[in-house]
Amino acid sequence: MDASTISDGVNFAGGGSELAPLAPGAGDHDPSVSAPTGKSINRCPDGWDNDYSSSADFFSRDFTPGLTNDCDVQSVLSVDDATVVEGDSSSTSAVFRLYLSESATATVSVEYSTSPGTASSGADYAPASGTVYFPPGLTEQTVSVAVFGDTNREDHETFYFHLSNAVNAVLGDNLALGTIRDDDGFLIISISACETQAWITWESWSGGTYRLEYSPQLSNPVWNVVGGPVTATGSTASAQDATISNIERRFYRVLRTD
Numbered sequence: 703m704d705a706s707t708i709s710d711g712v713n714f715a716g717g718g719s720e721l722a723p724l725a726p727g728a729g730d731h732d733p734s735v736s737a738p739t740g741k742s743i744n745r746c747p748d749g750w751d752n753d754y755s756s757s758a759d760f761f762s763r764d765f766t767p768g769l770t771n772d773c774d775v776q777s778v779l780s781v782d783d784a785t786v787v788e789g790d791s792s793s794t795s796a797v798f799r800l801y802l803s804e805s806a807t808a809t810v811s812v813e814y815s816t817s818p819g820t821a822s823s824g825a826d827y828a829p830a831s832g833t834v835y836f837p838p839g840l841t842e843q844t845v846s847v848a849v850f851g852d853t854n855r856e857d858h859e860t861f862y863f864h865l866s867n868a869v870n871a872v873l874g875d876n877l878a879l880g881t882i883r884d885d886d887g888f889l890i891i892s893i894s895a896c897e898t899q900a901w902i903t904w905e906s907w908s909g910g911t912y913r914l915e916y917s918p919q920l921s922n923p924v925w926n927v928v929g930g931p932v933t934a935t936g937s938t939a940s941a942q943d944a945t946i947s948n949i950e951r952r953f954y955r956v957l958r959t960d
Contacts, residue, residue: 780874789851821859906934911960
């Protein structure tokens with residue numbers, strides 16, 4: 703059997719790119735028996751993490767179809783980003799999803815911690831650290847980080863969620879971004895109008911995307927969108943309302959949409 707016949711069942715863990723023909727010998731894998739479909743020789747702690755370039759690199763294994771080999775594949779452990787709307791008071795939670803690429807046969811554990819980005823630890827969110835466990839068969843866990851609400855007009859803020867020191871798994875994407883979306887209204891600086899149109903200017907964060915809305919009344923308001931989205935290029939942004947003909951009164955508000 704030539705090398706191409708069994709190379710689909712072998713990981714070149716040590717970086718090798720070729721596999722020499724194998725001759726049966728004492729302690730060698732019999733090249734007349736290939737691994738069943740869907741199974742492969744994988745990294746293990748018993749010396750298989752090598753460049754499989756000769757028959758001397760193989761140990762005896764039973765690759766009878768229907769049997770799994772006794773060398774477990776370690777799951778890859780990763781974490782997703784999380785986004786939360788800040789709120790005006792009290793606290794809410796940014797929920798980070800931790801997940802394994804496949805279930806493990808032994809309990810997986812990993813440590814986590816947070817660090818500030820543009821958000822301030824203790825003021826915008828509660829610093830968090832600890833250990834998460836995945837019992838055998840479980841592939842997902844979540845960790846909640848408290849985020850504190852306020853009524854300050856500010857840019858969206860961020861913090862980081864780190865994974866480290868995984869046991870019985872290898873780390874994949876171990877750094878997640880937590881985004882705290884500001885939901886406080888933006889201050890309208892000025893409104894100027896003539897008979898047929900109005901110009902509205904408000905405070906903004908450069909690069910932010912905004913939507914201007916109006917309502918004919920403040921009691922039980924019905925908000926309608928004015929024009930399309932506005933992307934700010936500085937500390938103020940403006941939009942035009944060309945629908946005010948024969949309108950006696952109109953109320954405006956500005957929302958950030960990005």
